[in-house]
Amino acid sequence: MSDRIMSASAALAEALHEEMARDETIFILGEDLTAHAGIFGQFKGIPEKFPGRILDTPISEAAIAGCGVGSALTGMRPIVDFHFSDFVTCGMDEFCNQAAKIRYMFGGQVKLPMVVWCPDGAGLRAAAQHSQSLEAWFVHTPGLKVVVPSEPADVKGLMKASIRDDDPVMFFQHKRLFRREGHVPADPEFIIPLGRAAVKRPGKDVSLLTYGSGFFLCMDAALELAKEGIDAEVVDLRSLKPLDMETVAASVKKTFRAVIVHEACVTGGFGAELAARIQAELFDHLDAPVLRVGAKDVPIPFSPPMEDFVLPKPADVIAAVKTVCYR
């Protein structure tokens, strides 16, 4: 079967259609889902095809998250739409104290198959409370899996894997990338297992370790770097927990240099965790310090010149690469 070109939103919808047809315990709940098939049109065709299995809720994030947890504990496979990832703060107890801990603190008695779909990221002039990248909070909470796709095929393959996983998965998908198109395999059994990174651009001089929107920054930067004779390898991590450290290690052992790129602000971000692991596990293979590229440590500002200034750009990736390559 050949690939098709489709948007990330269409890829998500296709994953949901296929999985919901396969397993009738899967259902979707969240705010404002049926009127426009999701506020980003991400659930196209689902209200018509699966009536009663996509539920509009009141604006009650704690109860929405709790409904996900409680239904997952009692035989269902909920997909919780959280509207904007920024609102996770209103369901934080349900995610971090309940979902993350229930299986463990009850001694493994039960499974909790829930996917929390969190549209995240900046660049839409949506300001401080609708633009964040919060994945690191959840990586820091044992008991949750954290997935951050970039291209449409990743969205589809990772969503299908997340739905079939018996553990709670926080699924962050960048809002600015919904319409971005890409190749998506037609095989309905196309699945990307959690914890498997992809080397999307092989290179020999430096490893760009990235995920989500950072992937596109890295690809743009790699094109520019190639013109200057620097051959960058781009590794799309795709899932942060579980993390594919093997692929990271293989890349760093080849290039001896690593730059970690994400849209989230730098301090305490996932890059800190990955940099720590690289220096601990691959110290002998490094020819330069591991550098991080991310947003500046402020809330995302509204006015376009300020938002653009705060977010990481390909030029920042290029500058970091030149530093580690001593160029």
Next chain:
Amino acid sequence: MSTDKKKLLEMYRTMVTIRQFETMAGEYFAAGQIPGFIHLSIGQEGSSTGVCSCLRPDDYVATTHRGHGHMIAKGADLKRMVAELFGKVTGYCKGKGGSMHIADFSIGILGANGVVAGGLPLIAGAGLSIKLRKTDQVAVVFFGDGASNRGPVHEAMNMAAIWKLPVLFVVENNQWASTTPQGYACALGDLCQRAAGYNMPGYSVDGNDVLAVRETTLKAVAAARQGEGPSMIENKTYRIRGHFEGDPQKYRDQAEVLTWQEKNDPIRRFEEHLVKSQILTKKKSKVIWDEVKAELDAALEFAQSSPYPKPEDALQDLFVNA
């Protein structure tokens, strides 16, 4: 509403079991053999027993940090409970949970909860699951007067009401939220008045009258099973012990505690009723207390002779698909 003699004696035995379990737990905690914190529900046995006497094994219960009574009333295994309190590998959670985190999913107990009001959003989810799966189960959440002031309570009750979920919201008003009196923390006299805000039935019951609790719960459970939606029940009771064992309780007059203990003990009240109704004799009552004691002694022996988990067991049970 009549309840047969066998059921009444079973309820009495349940209340006695809860009382003796918690008395034992208090003693072993004081002796340093139970680690951490424990919160006892002595004096609240009428609520746990009355409510759970109306439930089936496949019905769901979510409970609180003060949850031993709800667990026992729902049918939990004493040996595994005691072993969990002692932190042993044979406990319900293999020692990972302790008193505040016991669950038995095989009999519908979705767990005690260390977060005040943490059970309410979850129970809405269990209720939604029942509705989507089209069964006639019900889902019950216990919470305290302190919890009733938290935001998730509002969200969960509203959600259950709009979707007519088969949920019972049972608030045990034991007058004290940790050190804070209920009357200080909430402007309402009867907490069941909150139910009106969600257009669901709300009942205030003498929570130390186990039969009154049962009668009200039967009504609410029947409505839930018939698809009529959620109800709220306020069981007015009293927390005889401190918030936690070892609580110096400087915030309340011990005379108040003694009055409840001596004049309004739910077990004694039920016993007097059973004796007066010629269902129980003093002699038979003693047999029940002795039998429960023997059962608890066996549970204690089981717990004490059980091994601790291996330290590295701490790394197990995080994920299904690791």
